[in-house]
Amino acid sequence: MSRAAVLTGIGAMVPPREVGNDAFAERLATSDEWIRTRTGIRKRHMVDPGTSTSDLAVEAGQRALKSAGRDQVDLVVLATATPDYPLPGTAPDVASRLGLDHVPAFDVAAVCAGFVYALATAAGTIGAGLTDRVLVIGAEAFSTILDPTDRGTAILFGDGAGAVVLERGPADAPGALLGFDLGSDGSMADLIMIPGGGSRQRSGGAPPDADRAWFTMQGREVFGQAATRMAESTRTLLKTIDWPVESVDRFVGHQANVRILHAVSDLIGLPRERAVVHLDQVGNTSAASIPLALAHAAATGQLLPGHRVAMSAFGGGLAWGSAALVWPDVVPG
Numbered sequence: 001m002s003r004a005a006v007l008t009g010i011g012a013m014v015p016p017r018e019v020g021n022d023a024f025a026e027r028l029a030t031s032d033e034w035i036r037t038r039t040g041i042r043k044r045h046m047v048d049p050g051t052s053t054s055d056l057a058v059e060a061g062q063r064a065l066k067s068a069g070r071d072q073v074d075l076v077v078l079a080t081a082t083p084d085y086p087l088p089g090t091a092p093d094v095a096s097r098l099g100l101d102h103v104p105a106f107d108v109a110a111v112c113a114g115f116v117y118a119l120a121t122a123a124g125t126i127g128a129g130l131t132d133r134v135l136v137i138g139a140e141a142f143s144t145i146l147d148p149t150d151r152g153t154a155i156l157f158g159d160g161a162g163a164v165v166l167e168r169g170p171a172d173a174p175g176a177l178l179g180f181d182l183g184s185d186g187s188m189a190d191l192i193m194i195p196g197g198g199s200r201q202r203s204g205g206a207p208p209d210a211d212r213a214w215f216t217m218q219g220r221e222v223f224g225q226a227a228t229r230m231a232e233s234t235r236t237l238l239k240t241i242d243w244p245v246e247s248v249d250r251f252v253g254h255q256a257n258v259r260i261l262h263a264v265s266d267l268i269g270l271p272r273e274r275a276v277v278h279l280d281q282v283g284n285t286s287a288a289s290i291p292l293a294l295a296h297a298a299a300t301g302q303l304l305p306g307h308r309v310a311m312s313a314f315g316g317g318l319a320w321g322s323a324a325l326v327w328p329d330v331v332p333g
């Protein structure tokens, strides 16, 4: 039997507190109308004080394991840009709280592209014979790093977590990951960053001031990069696995802005209706974005067993990644 990585379960969660666009209009120079028409976002969910990324990851992980009918895995890979602490990694804590004692567990830091990077890493360990079953989680408490006074970023992001179980199986099984395309361009790192708190800043001798600890993004430049990179990466992937663009039933792109999803669809020549849209409900949830969109689409019947699915993500780094699979018969946990 070939050693493909096959998706056998999926789970997702968002914290209960909903924040509508009007909440920003009350305190920033913005409006529900601007946010809806420029981004497509209607609301997002945010953690309450005391709740962190690991709490969301544990819940999504439990749901994915339930969906797969499993209670053990060989590895946990957690994609996040908002770990509970600068160190240690958050994945070991998540694994312990899931009862997965002593399994290897580590974080992947590729910001909004993190889930696809984590998926590729996990699939690689299965292909290499290191593991037979992996829990891959994308989780973010992104609201915790947003500058509440910056209307250019505060309105865009939300919190949540999604997870999948990958298991060793045949390459022709539904759910088998059929290929990846990954890339990065660090020359544009300054477009999306938290300037303080890392060694670049701390080598000056002190922890960061509050004004250097917030997330920053140059939205207009990022918009163009996001559309171009996701389109190029998706095209490359489809060529590698020999899928004509028109054969893709669902495009699950990083949920940052509905106008970016439309731009990518137009650039690759796919009807816009095939792009799954979930950002209206949850905003940009960074590394949780793709698994949350997959789970939502599967739960609402937009994604059906047998559908050809192309996913593509883009974010800080810059880093981007795409992956493809035929959707399996799984029920989100």
Ligand code: COA
Binding pocket: 029, 030, 031, 034, 035, 038, 039, 112, 151, 152, 155, 192, 219, 220, 221, 222, 223, 226, 256, 257, 260, 284, 314, 315, 316
């Ligand atoms: N409410 C009202 N006005 C706003 C605003 C807000 N929340 N945010 C920005 N504006 C203003 C700007 O200040 C600017 O005003 P000016 O013309 O007086 O300078 C105007 O709207 C247009 O700004 P611009 O940045 O060109 O808007 P945009 O149409 O590009 O939309 C984003 C801004 C952030 C929504 C958009 O650029 C975006 O989605 N970027 C990509 C995000 C992304 O892909 N992230 C993925 C990686 S994590």
